[in-house]
Amino acid sequence: MRALPTFQDYVSFLGPIVPPADLLSDSDEADEMRTLAIELAVLEPVTVESLAAWIGGRPSAVRVLGLSVGLSKERLTNILKHSFDTGGFGRLARERPADVVALLDEQHGLVGVVQAQRSATFGFGDILVARAGTRGTASRAGQAGRVLEDRLEAVARDLGLRYSTRGRFRGRAGGTAPYDLGILDEHGEVVIAVAAKGFDSTGSKLTDAVREIEQMATVRKPTQFVFAAVDGIGWKLRKNDLRRIHALWADGQIDGVFSVATLHDFRLALEDAARRLDLV
Structure with a gap:
């Protein structure tokens, strides 16, 4: 020794053990999230029904809806587990997409938030405010x-x-x-x-x-x-x-x-x- x-x-x-978050990341996860965001941006109309159909058995889409209303992955998992006795995004996306969307809309105004965010314009200052106001740093x-x-x-x-x-x-x-x-x-x-x-x-x-x-x-x-x-x-x-x-x-x-x-x-x-x- x-x-x-x-x-x-x-x-x-x-x-440092965990590298800093990179908004310009070219990872597969980041690419998938960008693709889902583009799909969500052009979805018409935005309703509980259309969002449930949009999930389409895709676990990542459930997470994107959670992020849309400001929920970290951990908090979203806890909310879903409390309501549905499982926090598995994949299972819920396949078996109960309508219930997931209804829950997020009832508790966090999902439909209205998505509609408002799709038409908003964000700058660098907004990104910094969002980073300061989330638990992303604590999560990392x-x-x-x-x-x-x-x-x-x-x-x-x-x-x-x-x-x-x-x-x-x-x-x-x-x-x-x-x-x-x-x-x-x-x-x-x-x-x-x-x-x-x-x-x-x-x-x-x-x-x-x-x-x-x-x-x-x-x-x-x-x-x-x-x-x-x-x-x-x-x-x-x-x-x-x-x-x-x-x-x-x-x-x-x-x-x-x-x-x-x-x-x-x-x-x-x-x-x-x-x-x-x-x-x-």
Whole structure:
């Protein structure tokens, strides 16, 4: 395993996890959304019935209608699940398109909003206002943790280790602590616990993340390993919190702190710990 870096060196490894949104994206998803927007712009007439027919079994069309009335993907899913006992866009687009449109029209004035927006002209300032008034940034910030977890999970899978995600492991004296990735022994017990704390925004959640890692260090048995993967530009604004995590490593209370930039070192450390525990 590489030598423990200084705190300043570790800070230099941090970077954004989720790339910024690109309005000019040429991804397949962006192209499909533009196509649907063009179709919606020329749809005549705009009624509950015509919108239901327009959905035509297309999950992305359901999302476009949600965006038309200012609903994020998460919020739209929750609303649909509450009303129809499922938040699956595909199933609802196939089986209950009229009910979806009726719900959005009743609760958010869908028909009127679509009619008004189709004839409006928007400038760059309107785009900035829309960005400021939506939860898009928060949504993307939430993706950062999941992206980091996926990268760590891929390493465990590539090494052929048995693992579970997002649970609690049992340590000494019956104490427990949370983990984001847990490597299991032959009995299904977590013997290597990994925290994945990726944040591209700042806030109290970073302090909560530190407490979780400290809890992991407190309950670990001598026969257990604890690693932390901490990354994202949000940590650069919470250096005191980050310093507490680095100190756990420096004091030997956890076995390593890594970032996306040092993912290869994480792989080496994880493989070494697995060999010591006769997992590989």
